[in-house]
Amino acid sequence: MRAVDIHRAFEGIAVLQGVNLEVRPGEVLGLIGPNGAGKTTLVNILTGFDGPDRGAIWLNGRGVTRLRAHRRARLGLARTFQHGHLFAGLTVRENIEASALGVGASPRAARARADELLARFGLADQPTASAGVLPPGQERRLGMARALATEPRYVLLDEPAAGLNEAEVPAFEDAIRAMGASGTGVLLIEHNVAMILALCDRIVVLDQGVVIAEGDPATIRGDDQVAAAYLGLATDHGPRG
Numbered sequence: 001m002r003a004v005d006i007h008r009a010f011e012g013i014a015v016l017q018g019v020n021l022e023v024r025p026g027e028v029l030g031l032i033g034p035n036g037a038g039k040t041t042l043v044n045i046l047t048g049f050d051g052p053d054r055g056a057i058w059l060n061g062r063g064v065t066r067l068r069a070h071r072r073a074r075l076g077l078a079r080t081f082q083h084g085h086l087f088a089g090l091t092v093r094e095n096i097e098a099s100a101l102g103v104g105a106s107p108r109a110a111r112a113r114a115d116e117l118l119a120r121f122g123l124a125d126q127p128t129a130s131a132g133v134l135p136p137g138q139e140r141r142l143g144m145a146r147a148l149a150t151e152p153r154y155v156l157l158d159e160p161a162a163g164l165n166e167a168e169v170p171a172f173e174d175a176i177r178a179m180g181a182s183g184t185g186v187l188l189i190e191h192n193v194a195m196i197l198a199l200c201d202r203i204v205v206l207d208q209g210v211v212i213a214e215g216d217p218a219t220i221r222g223d224d225q226v227a228a229a230y231l232g233l234a235t236d237h238g239p240r241g
């Protein structure tokens, strides 16, 4: 999918200033940048939760700039959210099934996808737990399972590892790698730079609404402008980001 010359301002303050970004099938693309750089705003615009003031979004060669989020989801675009967005009143299994049903899966297919995703994300021992009371790590894993239940061609992960404990991280990284390996294009927003450098094929760095660097992990690691932008990040987030 492709975003071309995206501009967005809130109350006269420019948040995105001509951003171009492409997520290719089968790659894990990292999107990093200090607090307030515009990452979530860009994800909202890519997915149809917000609209750009200027610019265009293309999904599988089709212009989708004016399509609402649920229409884009049916065209193969899924996302996770920084916080919540689960159906708190439904069980873990029902959350996954509802997501599959929402993009047109049959009840039988939705059940089968739920079985597979419950196992893949280590949630199989508690399918009837209420989604509203899950500990953060399980909530994150359910958010990912819900996104994948739509069988997306592209998935946008907004800080998916926030709230995971150290022990949960390797399996989570494996799950993200597996998505890319299966041909899904993954856009990963994450403050943990070590995770980004380890996982991503390419990385885009956003700072104050502008792409300041783009390239493979080695290129980004050696970029002075990125290091400068990240001095701010270290202050905001501590050494782990």
Ligand SMILES: Nc1ncnc2c1ncn2[C@@H]1O[C@H](COP(=O)(O)OP(=O)(O)OP(=O)(O)O)[C@@H](O)[C@H]1O
Pocket: 010, 011, 015, 033, 034, 035, 036, 037, 038, 039, 040, 041, 042
């Ligand atoms: N709906 C909105 N109304 C007004 N300002 C907004 C709105 N959404 C975002 N902003 C502002 O736009 C800027 C970019 O925010 P955004 O959440 O996209 O940054 P981010 O890079 O995702 O930051 P973080 O790493 O902290 O999540 C911030 O200054 C934020 O306050």
